Every structure is written in C-alpha cells, then in structure tokens.
Amino acid sequence: MNRVRLGIAILLVLVLISGGTVWYVHQQTTRLLAQLDVLEDAIDNGPLEAAEEPFAEFERQWEKTEVLLNIMVWRERVSEIDVSVSHLNPMRVSDCDELRSEMTELRMRLVHLHDFEMPSWKNIL
Template identity: 55%
Template sequence: MNRVRLGAAILLILLVMSIGTAWFVHSETDMLLEKLDEIEEIAETQSLEAAAEPFAEFEAQWEKSQRILNLMVWRDKVLQIDITISHLDPMRAEDCDELKSEFAEARMWIERLGVGEMPLLRNIL
C-alpha cells in the first residue's frame, strides 16, 4: 500500500511541475509579446530614440526570462529568440528598413515557444 501512495505522490509532483512550467512559459511569453508590441508601436509612431528606454527594458526582461527558460525548454528554442533579439538593437540604432521584419520574426519565435510548451495533444504526439 505504501508503494501505491509513493507512486501516486510522485505522479502528482510531476503533474504539478509540468503544469507550473507550462504556466510560467506561457506567462513569460505573453509578457515579452506585450513589451514587443509596445516597442514596435513606439518605433512606428514616434522617433526611434523614443524607443530606446522601452527597448532597454525589453532586453533586461529578456535576459531575466532567458536564464529561467533555459532550465525549462530546449536550448535551441531560446537561442533562436536570443539571436533575433540581438539583431533588433543595431537595427533600431541605425534606422534600418528591416526592423519591422525583425520584430515580426521575434514575435513568431516567442509565440512558437509559448505554443510549443503547452500540454496539447498535437505537442505530445
């Protein structure tokens, strides 16, 4: 009987950890997408110098999120987002025409990370 209880407790712990990880990844990706939307809106409507402070906040938030996400998801997913985000700052500083496409690519990778970590049937199979 003790083995059954121990087995049930281990399964319960694994279930709670899985749900907690999925929730955390989803909340982090939502927060990053909101900040990215804010930066993109500022870059389109105002000068790029006005986007410097929100962009610095976004990069700081990404650095914090990256450390924790590396423990929870495959490193290649986080690395791809990091590469795309590292391309944004030089393009913002130079007023590059490809900035809008880099915003879209960063959004795509962040969304893919959030959806890919949800416990959905298509992700499990």
C-alpha cells in the same frame, strides 16, 4: 502500501512541475509579446532615438526570462529568440530597414515557443 503512496506522490510532483512550467512559459511569452507590441508602437509613433527605454526594458525582461526558460525549454528554441533579441537594439541605433522584419520574426518565434510548450493533442500525437 507505502510504495503506492510514494508512487502517487512522485507522479503528483511531476504533474505539478509540468503544470508550473506550462504556466511560466505562458506568462512570460504573453508578457514579452505585449512588450513587443509596445516596441512596435514606439517605432510607428516617433523617432527611433526616443524608443531607447522600451527597447532596454524589453531586453531586461528577456534576460530575466531567458534564465529559467533555458531550464524548462529546449535550448535551441531559446537560442533562436536570444539571437533575434540581440539584433533589435543595434538595428534600432543604426536605423536599419530590417528592424520591422526582425521584430516580426521575433514575434513568430515567441508564438511558436508558446504554442509548442502548451499541452494539446497536436503536440502529444
């Protein structure tokens, strides 16, 4: 009887950890996508020099998020996002024409991370 209880407890812990991981990835990708919207508004509504604070805030948020995502998600997906984030500020400073393209690619990678970490029949089968 103790083995059954122990087995159920282990399964329950695994389900709770998995649910917590899904919740964290959902929360952080949603927050990063919202901050990316703020960055796009800052680019559209003014000079790039004035958008320094939103870009710095986005980088700080990503650095916090990246630590736990490296534990929860495949490293390759996090690395791709990290490369895109590291390109944003230098492109903003140099007034690069590819900034909008890099932001679109970053958005695509964040959505991809969100979609593929959520449990669905498409991901299971």
